[in-house]
Amino acid sequence: MLWVKMFHILFVISWMAGIFYLPRIFVHYAEGQAAGEDVRRLVIMARKLFNFMTIIMIPAVATGLWLWLGWGISGGWLHAKLTLVLLLLGYHYWTLTQVRRMERDGQLSHDHVFYRWMNEIPLLLLVGILIMVVIKPF
Numbered sequence: 001m002l003w004v005k006m007f008h009i010l011f012v013i014s015w016m017a018g019i020f021y022l023p024r025i026f027v028h029y030a031e032g033q034a035a036g037e038d039v040r041r042l043v044i045m046a047r048k049l050f051n052f053m054t055i056i057m058i059p060a061v062a063t064g065l066w067l068w069l070g071w072g073i074s075g076g077w078l079h080a081k082l083t084l085v086l087l088l089l090g091y092h093y094w095t096l097t098q099v100r101r102m103e104r105d106g107q108l109s110h111d112h113v114f115y116r117w118m119n120e121i122p123l124l125l126l127v128g129i130l131i132m133v134v135i136k137p138f
Contacts, residue, residue: 004066011060016126018053019088022046022095023119029102030112043102050099057092061085081132088125094118 025046032039064085067073101108108115131137 001067001070004063004070008060008063008067011056011063014056015053015060016122018049018056019092019095019122020119022049022053022099023115025049026098026108026115027112027119030108030110030115033107034111043099043106046099046102050095053092053095057089061089075136076138077132077136080138081129084125084128084132088122088129091122091125
């Protein structure tokens with residue numbers, strides 16, 4: 001089970017790297033568009049990063065479920081963690097909608113300031129998840 005835990009941590013770290021960087025691409029895209037720059041390369045980068053994130057997200061979730069079912073862990077902290085993970089999955093889906101908008105319309109619906117703030121959401125979710133996993137406050 002420790003191998004599964006190790007791979008779960010590895011996949012989560014890799015997934016979070018993408019989750020943290022993709023909104024930065026949105027920031028650069030919005031800034032570049034506002035300045036009249038060529039931002040087509042950022043669309044390609046965003047799509048490739050999203051695809052990588054999704055490929056890595058699947059084993060991260062699968063190994064997490066394996067750990068949960070294998071150890072039968074329960075408690076209030078786990079329910080809170082799973083809620084935060086579901087919110088993170090929702091955020092992952094939101095990034096897909098933004099990538100599709102970039103590809104389809106060539107436009108993002110918000111300015112760079114909005115995407116800078118949206119970039120903070122996964123950090124807050126990760127801090128909450130870590131608190132639940134390490135400290136288990138309830």
